[in-house]
Amino acid sequence: MTTVSMREALNQAMHAEMRRDERVILIGEDVAGGLGGTGEDDAMGGVFGVSQGLVGEFGRERVIDTPITESAIMGMAAGAAMTGMRPIAELMFIDFMGVCFDLLFNQAAKFRYMFGGKAVTPLVVRTTIGAGFRAAAQHSQSLHAIFTHIPGLKVVVPSNAYDAKGLLIEAIRDDDPVIFCEHKVLYDTVGDVPEESYRIPFGEANIVRSGGDVTIVALARMVNFAVKAAATLAEKGIECTVIDPRTISPLDLDTIVDSVEETGRLVVVDEGYPRCGLASDIASEVAEHAFGALKAPIKKVTPPHTPVPFSPVLEDAYIPNDDDIVEAVQATLAAGR
Amino acid sequence: MEKSKLLTAYRKMRTIRDFEERMHVEFATGGVPGFVHLYVGQEACAVGVCSQLEGNDTLLGTHRGHGHALAKGVDARRLLFEIFGRAEGLCGGNAGSCHVHDSSVRYIGANSGVGSGAAIACGVALAAKTRSDGAVAVPLIGEGAANQGVVLEAMNLASVWKLPVVFVFENNGYAEATGSDWAIAGGELWGRAAAFDMPGVAVEGHDFFAVSEAAAELIDRARKESRPAVLELRQKRFYGHFEGDAQTYRGDGEVDYLRSERDCLTIFTDRVIAEDWLTKEELAVIDEEVTTLIADIYEEVKEAALPAESRLFDNVYASPY
Numbered sequence: 001m002t003t004v005s006m007r008e009a010l011n012q013a014m015h016a017e018m019r020r021d022e023r024v025i026l027i028g029e030d031v032a033g034g035l036g037g038t039g040e041d042d043a044m045g046g047v048f049g050v051s052q053g054l055v056g057e058f059g060r061e062r063v064i065d066t067p068i069t070e071s072a073i074m075g076m077a078a079g080a081a082m083t084g085m086r087p088i089a090e091l092m093f094i095d096f097m098g099v100c101f102d103l104l105f106n107q108a109a110k111f112r113y114m115f116g117g118k119a120v121t122p123l124v125v126r127t128t129i130g131a132g133f134r135a136a137a138q139h140s141q142s143l144h145a146i147f148t149h150i151p152g153l154k155v156v157v158p159s160n161a162y163d164a165k166g167l168l169i170e171a172i173r174d175d176d177p178v179i180f181c182e183h184k185v186l187y188d189t190v191g192d193v194p195e196e197s198y199r200i201p202f203g204e205a206n207i208v209r210s211g212g213d214v215t216i217v218a219l220a221r222m223v224n225f226a227v228k229a230a231a232t233l234a235e236k237g238i239e240c241t242v243i244d245p246r247t248i249s250p251l252d253l254d255t256i257v258d259s260v261e262e263t264g265r266l267v268v269v270d271e272g273y274p275r276c277g278l279a280s281d282i283a284s285e286v287a288e289h290a291f292g293a294l295k296a297p298i299k300k301v302t303p304p305h306t307p308v309p310f311s312p313v314l315e316d317a318y319i320p321n322d323d324d325i326v327e328a329v330q331a332t333l334a335a336g337r
Numbered sequence: 338m339e340k341s342k343l344l345t346a347y348r349k350m351r352t353i354r355d356f357e358e359r360m361h362v363e364f365a366t367g368g369v370p371g372f373v374h375l376y377v378g379q380e381a382c383a384v385g386v387c388s389q390l391e392g393n394d395t396l397l398g399t400h401r402g403h404g405h406a407l408a409k410g411v412d413a414r415r416l417l418f419e420i421f422g423r424a425e426g427l428c429g430g431n432a433g434s435c436h437v438h439d440s441s442v443r444y445i446g447a448n449s450g451v452g453s454g455a456a457i458a459c460g461v462a463l464a465a466k467t468r469s470d471g472a473v474a475v476p477l478i479g480e481g482a483a484n485q486g487v488v489l490e491a492m493n494l495a496s497v498w499k500l501p502v503v504f505v506f507e508n509n510g511y512a513e514a515t516g517s518d519w520a521i522a523g524g525e526l527w528g529r530a531a532a533f534d535m536p537g538v539a540v541e542g543h544d545f546f547a548v549s550e551a552a553a554e555l556i557d558r559a560r561k562e563s564r565p566a567v568l569e570l571r572q573k574r575f576y577g578h579f580e581g582d583a584q585t586y587r588g589d590g591e592v593d594y595l596r597s598e599r600d601c602l603t604i605f606t607d608r609v610i611a612e613d614w615l616t617k618e619e620l621a622v623i624d625e626e627v628t629t630l631i632a633d634i635y636e637e638v639k640e641a642a643l644p645a646e647s648r649l650f651d652n653v654y655a656s657p658y
Contacts, residue, residue: 025467061467067497072490075456076463079474082445083395083464102487106450107457115438115446116428117652151653175655203658250658 001194006158007187009165010050010126014088016197017172018058021086024172026051027064027077028090028126035065047092048128048187070096074103074125078177081123082111086172091127094143094181108177109152123177124168129157130183130221130271131308131319140308140315142220142271145278147179148249154178154202155249159223161191163246166200173199183220183271203250207259211239214329215259217282218244218269222301222320226269229325240329248278256282257290264295265336267328269320274302296336299328338388338549343615346388346545348623350380350602352413353404355631357576360403360420364580368639370422373434376404378543378575381601382507383408385548386475386568389556395443395461397454397476399507400435401574402447405477409444411437414634423641430644431652452478452485455504459491462500466563473501473559480569481512483526495565496533502565503555507542510573514586530567542572543599546608572599 004012018024032055033044045052055063066073070091077089091097097104104125111119131140147155154176158164164182171178208223209230218226223244230240241259245252260266266286268279279300286298301320309315338346357375364373376383379401387396387408398405406416411427419426420434427439438446445461448454458476465472478488483506495502506526508517518524530537538555540547548570555566573595577584584592609615 064463064498067490067493069490069494071487072456072459072494075453075487075491076460076494079445079457079460079462080464080467081460082457083461085460085464085467087460099486102450102453103456107448107453111438111446112655113652114428114432114436115440116426116431118428118438118440119446120655122655154654154658176658 001192003190004161004193005188005190006161006164006182007048007050009161009193010168010182011052012193012195013165013168013172013197014051014054015057017169018054018062023084023086024088025062025064025080025085026054026088026090027066027073029066029068029092031090032060032063032065046090048184050182050187070100071103074100075107077123078103078108078111078121081108081121081177082119086122088124088126088172091125093139094127094129095138095141097143097146104147104153104177105150109150112176113152120175121177122175124171124180125177126180126182128184129181130185131315132185134310134312134315136310137307144179144181144248145272145276145281148278148281152177153249154247156180156202156247157220158182158246159186159220159244161189161193163200163206165193166198167246169197170199170202174202181220185221200246202247203252204246205252205255206244206246207255208242208244209240211241213238213263214240214265214267214332215256215263216240216242216267216269216325216329217256218242219248219278220271222269222271225320225322226325228322229329232322232326233329238329238333253285253289256286260286260290261293264293265332266294267299267301267325267332269301269325271303271320274300274305277302296332299332301325301328340614342388343609344619344623346384347605347615347620348627349384349408350545350605351623351627352630353380353384353407354602355627356407356413356417357403359631359635361576361580363635369420371433372579373420374401374579375574375576376401378595378599378601379507379509379572380404381545381548381605382542382570382572383477385545386505386552388549389552390473390475393443393470393472395445395458395472395474397445397458397461397474398437398447399451399454399477399479399482400447400449401479402437403434405447406437406439406444410442411439411444413630414637417634417638418641421638421641422643423638424644425641429648451482452488454478455488455491458502459495459498459500462495462502463498466500471560473503473556475503475505475556477505477507479512480506480508480517480521480526481515484520492529492533492535492565492567496535499563500565501559501563503552503559504565504567506567506569508569508571511578511586513578516586525569527567527569535565535567537567537569539569539571542570543601543604545601545605572601
């Protein structure tokens, strides 16, 4: 076990899987970097440096830089996946899905179903989500909910380095198209990660903390805020369970419902937009499956229904934080029966 | 061309023609669910291209795909069952006319997201190149789809990455109801190839021999040099965009002209007999066999079992969900 960043944990996962299975290839813009330039060939490793060192070990036949051409990348990856490869395709920012969505939701997601089970599409789309980088409206969104809407896709939203490695290895070995959403702010967060490979199954939530008063479900970066909020609340004698679903398609609804049946109170925290997002989705599922257990209305903590703003003071106001979660927990305790 | 190849080509073109002409009749009488887009008139395009493909080459079809599938060797009976949404259809009734797929003959899904097959073909070619198996990927792309950004992206990527892809544009005159003369800037799809540093050729799509000769050269080059190319095939379709299309956009007499002057089957037959490559009797035997086949499968399909309702949930995911 060594302490590494989430960036390094993801890098380890890709190194290990590319060594283990020669069908695993990496495709994307600047995943190696340096083609056609006058400087170094293997210094960049993607815009966030996650794939550094891969081209040095595996060569440009398996670490494939592309032009800026997201539709062709996703189509190429889907076609290669259907014919025997196991591609990891990088969509630099999830915000760019608008230019390649057909290839993902109309093509890759549906091959198996449309073709009556005669195709497998073992494709991983690694992409980034999240605000906090002063990158404004077109590079900061958390659009994971949109992929969750589509049958045929699986969606992963890791919150820490350990999970990121185990979930990425699972994603690469999975036979379905997986959208793997990496929160940009988490790349530099560190955690204890075994050097060897391990898998974390999809659809199994992680109970980060247990407490009997309120259930908090949080995703990706919001898990850290939820843990911080729970610690603050514990000092005031309020005990929270914090659940990190880790994958949102499939979603481990059983763990969430079981917890709500004990606590009777639910706060859902997500950085996605509030309408038709994961917070709404989880709230509606719990309302349907655990209505009798609820002692108070479910509270959602999300950004407002606005694009992500640029000015630091505005962006900070936009992103939910631990104070917002503390407030929501207190509100749910004050309400209801 | 070898005699056996000529006989195969004729059988395929005749099968597509009869399959589709009967489909036209069945659709009008209400027996066919959903929408179908007929390939009548364009048979020499797919059959000419497929006459030059090897067993491990892949063809990617379009929404107008019955002919594409049959040309690549998909079983006519199971194709028909699929179009009628029957359990024994190639894809168990999940695909229908527009999404038929048969990996056993390397025919990749008829595709209704027009143009997307061009990008998917790049991945098929990448996989082939990675395995060094010498296979070529051939996406068929309608001239309407040719103006989709994804097609231009795929052409650029195939050239940059030196992928063995032959982009075949089927220019059938109309994108739904919009004429290709109006919609395609520059008028010539083959001419776009030069901008992507690949060869581009256009031929008349009603001439099987012109199509197969052009395809032979480009496919051979793609296979040997791992480089992409463009082939534009010009041949107007005889029917509408979909069955039920009133075709108000066509001028009087256009279809009559196509049927009398640009029918690929007549042109093929006249040529092979004039050149003494095949006899009338040999062609008549095929005609009779195809007539019987089409009559039989159209009779059988109407009684064929429908999918169990439980199949609704099958094959959404490959691994547990």
